[in-house]
Amino acid sequence: MMEMKQREYQTLHIELIPEVRFAEMSENQKLRKKPLKVLVLKGGTSSEREVSLESGHAIADALREKGYDVSEFDIRELTLTPEMKTADIVWPVLHGGFGEDGRIQKLLEDAHIPFVGSSSAACSLIMNKIESKKLMSANGIPNAKYAVVDPDHRDIPAGLKFPLVVKPVSEGSTYGLSVVDSPADWGKALELVFRYGKEALVEEFFAGVEVTLGIIAGKALPMIEIRYTTKVYDYDAKYLHKTCETQYLCHAPSVPEAIQEKLRAASLKFFQLSGAQDILRTDMMVNVQTGDFILLEGNSIPGCTANSLVPKAAKAMGMSFPDMCVLLVEGAASRYAL
Numbered sequence: 001m002m003e004m005k006q007r008e009y010q011t012l013h014i015e016l017i018p019e020v021r022f023a024e025m026s027e028n029q030k031l032r033k034k035p036l037k038v039l040v041l042k043g044g045t046s047s048e049r050e051v052s053l054e055s056g057h058a059i060a061d062a063l064r065e066k067g068y069d070v071s072e073f074d075i076r077e078l079t080l081t082p083e084m085k086t087a088d089i090v091w092p093v094l095h096g097g098f099g100e101d102g103r104i105q106k107l108l109e110d111a112h113i114p115f116v117g118s119s120s121a122a123c124s125l126i127m128n129k130i131e132s133k134k135l136m137s138a139n140g141i142p143n144a145k146y147a148v149v150d151p152d153h154r155d156i157p158a159g160l161k162f163p164l165v166v167k168p169v170s171e172g173s174t175y176g177l178s179v180v181d182s183p184a185d186w187g188k189a190l191e192l193v194f195r196y197g198k199e200a201l202v203e204e205f206f207a208g209v210e211v212t213l214g215i216i217a218g219k220a221l222p223m224i225e226i227r228y229t230t231k232v233y234d235y236d237a238k239y240l241h242k243t244c245e246t247q248y249l250c251h252a253p254s255v256p257e258a259i260q261e262k263l264r265a266a267s268l269k270f271f272q273l274s275g276a277q278d279i280l281r282t283d284m285m286v287n288v289q290t291g292d293f294i295l296l297e298g299n300s301i302p303g304c305t306a307n308s309l310v311p312k313a314a315k316a317m318g319m320s321f322p323d324m325c326v327l328l329v330e331g332a333a334s335r336y337a338l
Contacts, residue, residue, distance in 0.1 A: 028330050028333070028334075029066065029068065029326075034069070035067055035069040036069065036088050036329070036333060036338065037068075037071075037087050037089075038060075038063055038068050038069065038070045038090075038091060039070075039071050039073060039083050039084060039087035039089075039090045040056045040063075040071070040073070040090075040091045040093055041056070041073055041075050041084075041090060041091065041092045041093060041094055041104065042055065042056025042057065042072060042073070042094065043074035043075055043076060044094040044095070044098065045076055045077075045098070046094075046095060046096030046097030046098075046099065046100075046171075047096060047171065047175045047196075048095035048096040048097075048175075049095075051303055051305065052093060052094050052096075053074070054305045055093045055095070055303050055304040055305050055308065056072060056093040056094075058304055058305055058306065059091065059304050060072045062321050062322040062325040063322070063325050063326070066325070066326050068329070071083060071087070075094070075099070078098045078104060078107065079107075080107055080111055084111070084113055085111070085113070087113070088114065088333075088338055089115060089116065089332060089336070090108055090113055090116070091115065091116040091328075091329065091332075092104050092105065092115060092116070092301065093301065093304065096170070100123060100300060101127040101128070101170060102119075102120035102121065102122075102123035102127065105117070105118070105119060106120035114332065114333070114338060115332065116278055116329055117277060117278050117279065117300060117301060117332070118274075118276045118278065118280070122275035122276050122277065122300065123300045125274055126274050126276065126280070126298045126299070127300065128169060129167070129169050129170065129201050130169055130201060132274070132297060133146060133201075135270070135273055135274060136270065136295055139273055141266050141269060141270055142295060143294050143295050143296075144203035144205075144206055144294050144296070145159075145160060145203065146202060146203045146204070147159075147160055147202045148200070148202070149199070149200050149202055150198055150200070151198065154190055156183060157202055160202060160203075160204050161204055162180065162181060162182060162205075163180060163181045164179070164202055164204060164205060165178070165179055165180075165203045165205050165232070166178045166179075166189040166190070166192075166200055166201070166202050167200065167203070168196035168197050168200060168201070169197055169199045169200065169201055171197070174232065175196060176192055176196040177193075178193065179232055206287075207287070208285045208286050208287040208292075208293070209225060209285070209286050209287075209288055210225070210228075210284070210285055211224060211225050211226065211252050211255060211263065211283075211284050212224050212282065212284070212309050213264060213282050214279070214281050214302065214310035214313045215271050215276070216279055216310070216314070216324065216327060216328065217278065217327065217328075218271065218272075220264045220267065220268060221310065221313035221316075221317060222251050222313050222316045223250075223251065223255065223260055223263065223264070223313075224248050224249065224252065224309055224313055224316075225249040225252035225255065226247070226248060226249075226309075227246065227247040227248075227249065228244055228246045229244050229245050229246075230243070248309065248312055250312065250313065251316070254288055255288055256288065256291075259286060259293070267282040267284070267295065270295060270298055271298075274298060276298070277332075277335075278328050278332055279300070279302065280299065280300055281298070281299040281302035281309060282295055282296075282297070282298050282299075283295075283297055283298075283299070284296060304321075310324075
């Protein structure tokens with residue numbers, strides 16, 4: 001069975017993280033004199049607080065199942081706590097705000113506390129859509145033509161063609177995002193987006209198939225194609241499904257393998273250039289007829305709920321959610337020689 005699975009992954013050009021590696025990670029835990037003490041930070045104060053609470057609890061339960069000494073802490077302010085100081089390693093599972101923009105990571109770095117995930121510098125860059133796009137553009141990674149507006153410069157950017165996508169610079173879960181089909185909708189979109197920050201990113205709309213790629217320990221997981229009935233993959237399509245039906249198709253069946261190779265290469269390039277560590281998810285749009293694509297953004301702390309995309313991709317290649325969590329925590333622990 002394992003040989004059959006290996007052949008399948010080779011055909012898909014997906015590098016499989018060997019099953020023996022999972023065993024090695026489990027052995028690390030068994031060889032310790034006492035279980036690794038992991039503190040999961042969850043909650044935060046951003047608009048994605050509820051998703052963070054769910055993700056954090058799921059990770060904590062998975063690590064407990066694998067024998068780790070796990071505590072959960074609902075963090076509501078950016079401060080060093082006794083729980084952080086006494087943990088062997090901290091796992092920030094915080095979406096948006098100070099949890100994902102590098103500030104909590106900088107706090108941990110300054111206190112010399114080991115943690116799972118990317119450095120403060122990498123988190124800051126990845127969270128900021130403008131800085132991410134500058135990095136992509138400078139290194140040949142396709143991305144949408146864009147401009148930046150602020151409350152003092154509200155004119156429709158010259159040189160951009162409708163429809164336009166207006167979004168906050170540093171928000172996730174499509175909070176504050178609007179698709180603007182004509183100048184008549186411009187003012188309403190600005191009114192919404194400036195609730196989330198002083199700058200807004202304006203991009204040309206790219207019609208195509210939306211796909212997402214999870215990267216764990218520098219290895220690409222199977223690509224997932226996202227099908228939804230709305231114009232964009234918004235909050236309802238992601239979490240609520242009240243007005244939109246959403247499908248997640250592993251191995252992105254609508255996208256030819258030759259195009260998938262290009263998407264993987266672009267995502268892995270962004271992973272490396274951004275300085276990401278342990279885990280990253282990239283979101284992309286692709287025209288399957290022409291092969292043109294854009295990388296929308298990266299996510300240094302992707303969701304880890306039952307409906308989240310990275311766990312779905314890991315499961316598609318035979319990696320259980322607890323095994324995925326072990327791989328991530330042990331990968332980080334090895335960096336700190338724990």
